Amino acid sequence: xxxxxxxxxxxLARHPERPGTADFIDALFTDFFEQRGDRLCGxxxxxxxxxxxxxxxxxxxxxxRKGKNLEENLTCxxxxxxxxxxxxxxxxxxxxxxxxxxxxxxVDTPGAYPGREAEERGQGEAIxxxxxxxxxxxxxxxxxxxxxGGSGGALAxxxxxxxxxxxxxxxxxxxxxxxxxxxxxxxxxxxxxxGVMKLTAQDLRRGGIVQGVLREPKxxxxxxxxxxxxxxxxxxxxxxxxxxxLKGPALARQRYDMFRVMGQNLAPAxxxxx
Amino acid sequence: MNQTFSRRRDRLLxxxxxxxxxxxxxxxxxxxxxxxxxxxxxWDRNLQVCPRCGFHAPVGAYYRLSNILxxxxxxELEEKLSPADPLAFPGYPVKxxxxxxxxxxxxxxxxxxxxxxxxxxxxAVLDSRFLxxxxxxxxxxxxxxxxxxxxxxxxxxxxxxxxxxxxxxxxIFSLMQMAKTAAAVQRFQSGGGxxxxxxxxxxxxxxxxxxxxxxxxxxxxxxxxxxxxGPRVIEQTIKEQLPEGxxxxxxxxxxxxxxxxxxxxxxxxxxxxxxxxxxxxxxx
Numbered sequence: 095x096x097x098x099x100x101x102x103x104x105x106l107a108r109h110p111e112r113p114g115t116a117d118f119i120d121a122l123f124t125d126f127f128e129q130r131g132d133r134l135c136g137x138x139x140x141x142x143x144x145x146x147x148x149x150x151x152x153x154x155x156x157x158x159r160k161g162k163n164l165e166e167n168l169t170c171x172x173x174x175x176x177x178x179x180x181x182x183x184x185x186x187x188x189x190x191x192x193x194x195x196x197x198x199x200x201v202d203t204p205g206a207y208p209g210r211e212a213e214e215r216g217q218g219e220a221i222x223x224x225x226x227x228x229x230x231x232x233x234x235x236x237x238x239x240x241x242x243g244g245s246g247g248a249l250a251x252x253x254x255x256x257x258x259x260x261x262x263x264x265x266x267x268x269x270x271x272x273x274x275x276x277x278x279x280x281x282x283x284x285x286x287x288x289g290v291m292k293l294t295a296q297d298l299r300r301g302g303i304v305q306g307v308l309r310e311p312k313x314x315x316x317x318x319x320x321x322x323x324x325x326x327x328x329x330x331x332x333x334x335x336x337x338x339x340l341k342g343p344a345l346a347r348q349r350y351d352m353f354r355v356m357g358q359n360l361a362p363a364x365x366x367x368x
Numbered sequence: 369m370n371q372t373f374s375r376r377r378d379r380l381l382x383x384x385x386x387x388x389x390x391x392x393x394x395x396x397x398x399x400x401x402x403x404x405x406x407x408x409x410x411w412d413r414n415l416q417v418c419p420r421c422g423f424h425a426p427v428g429a430y431y432r433l434s435n436i437l438x439x440x441x442x443x444e445l446e447e448k449l450s451p452a453d454p455l456a457f458p459g460y461p462v463k464x465x466x467x468x469x470x471x472x473x474x475x476x477x478x479x480x481x482x483x484x485x486x487x488x489x490x491x492a493v494l495d496s497r498f499l500x501x502x503x504x505x506x507x508x509x510x511x512x513x514x515x516x517x518x519x520x521x522x523x524x525x526x527x528x529x530x531x532x533x534x535x536x537x538x539x540i541f542s543l544m545q546m547a548k549t550a551a552a553v554q555r556f557q558s559g560g561g562x563x564x565x566x567x568x569x570x571x572x573x574x575x576x577x578x579x580x581x582x583x584x585x586x587x588x589x590x591x592x593x594x595x596x597x598g599p600r601v602i603e604q605t606i607k608e609q610l611p612e613g614x615x616x617x618x619x620x621x622x623x624x625x626x627x628x629x630x631x632x633x634x635x636x637x638x639x640x641x642x643x644x645x646x647x648x649x650x651x652x
Contacts, residue, residue: 208597218576229551357505
């Protein structure tokens with residue numbers, strides 16, 4: 095039914111000219127004030143965010159940033175965050191709750207950085223804390239997967255009340271290369287992996303993992319940024335209005351319940367309690 | 369009293385193993401860490417810790433619990449919970465039933481109610497014999513239900529992790545178990561519950577990056593490999609060799625991510641002390 099195969103979608107999702115987090119922030123928000131640093135030990139350019147207005151209303155907006163040229167790529171570590179990035183994200187999101195600002199996240203990462211320092215500073219702990227924190231926040235959270243949603247590094251910014259995906263974005267447990275390498279000991283079978291992983295927006299919508307698929311222009315978001323911006327803007331406006339009807343605790347509850355049932359219906363159980 | 373117990377248990381284990389033909393008195397077993405062989409009897413007496421080098425060999429979930437819980441206090445929870453095949457992944461159902469045959473487990477986690485020195489707690493233990501203890505929907509669901517059960521009964525929660533991370537064969541549904549389990553232990557803890565997370569060898573990926581890293585108290589077995597990315601992936605990424613002891617429990621202790629390293633023979637005593645320090649499950 096889709097114009098592109100899963101393998102082609104992975105290529106589109108990684109297209110270097112696809113609009114990224116910084117582009118969406120620039121186009122959809124006004125008055126952006128960037129916030130930097132985790133207040134613990136460092137600043138990580140691969141997570142970009144701050145305070146801004148969305149149609150006049152203050153929000154906290156953040157996301158993975160890959161960078162547009164080699165110099166930016168290096169500052170942003172190609173969109174692969176370190177623990178500092180995830181802890182900065184936690185700081186921004188906690189602050190959003192304090193000031194009752196909705197949170198909007200843009201997800202576009204190959205995954206969290208697998209590096210020596212990242213491990214020494216607790217990559218696993220940093221991601222885990224993001225997941226735990228996001229599950230409790232009493233403000234609306236909307237995530238948009240704009241490109242690559244790679245593994246736990248992506249999920250760490252996507253525990254939202256609504257998870258939306260651009261039509262040709264992908265979201266998966268691991269990169270297709272990593273998946274093929276683990277299961278078949280052969281990363282060259284990545285193409286085949288794309289086929290079985292159910293990583294397209296359409297598959298994920300059917301599986302109840304994402305709540306909305308946002309149509310992309312013509313041959314993909316990279317061919318018409320303005321059209322992509324209009325679509326995302328309309329979707330965010332619509333979802334935010336819907337979430338505004340829920341009070342704080344109800345927002346946290348709705349989010350918790352949404353993730354609570356993922357995989358639950360797949361694993362039947364006998365409930366006999368001692 | 370305890371010594372008598374453990375001697376009796378050793379003897380029973382040995383007799384049973386000999387009866388089943390698994391060991392003869394002369395059987396020796398090699399250590400995958402130091403390569404030295406030791407008599408199986410010594411391994412058994414040493415709780416499957418290498419008598420030569422102290423390597424803590426991975427052990428099954430039931431075995432681990434049998435060494436920690438008060439005799440007769442074990443009550444399994446959610447034992448019927450079975451895995452699913454959400455991606456219709458080629459060969460996966462066959463693999464699952466083969467593993468069920470060989471390990472007696474439905475999936476890689478066991479949940480139980482048990483007592484240590486008379487104090488009740490809820491346990492969840494991952495078992496690395498089952499697809500490296502990887503977390504698919506059944507493991508995520510079991511850990512979540514263990515946390516929910518502990519919350520309802522106002523009991524402490526103790527989780528032993530041993531996992532290669534997310535279960536590839538269940539794709540994105542495995543990934544979502546990270547969010548689900550992290551949220552569940554977080555909710556349990558904000559209700560005042562005590563959660564003790566115990567890392568065992570090896571624990572990586574999505575388990576490290578979710579419930580296992582969220583303990584009020586975080587402990588690990590000596591030498592356990594604990595990390596997000598595996599050491600091979602890191603070496604391939606940074607193109608340099610990693611330092612000696614990288615991602616081992618001792619390394620994590622030095623970097624501030626553990627409260628204490630607990631040798632296998634001391635789990636019962638350490639957990640008993642912590643449970644006693646948190647009477648009523650930590651609630652006032």
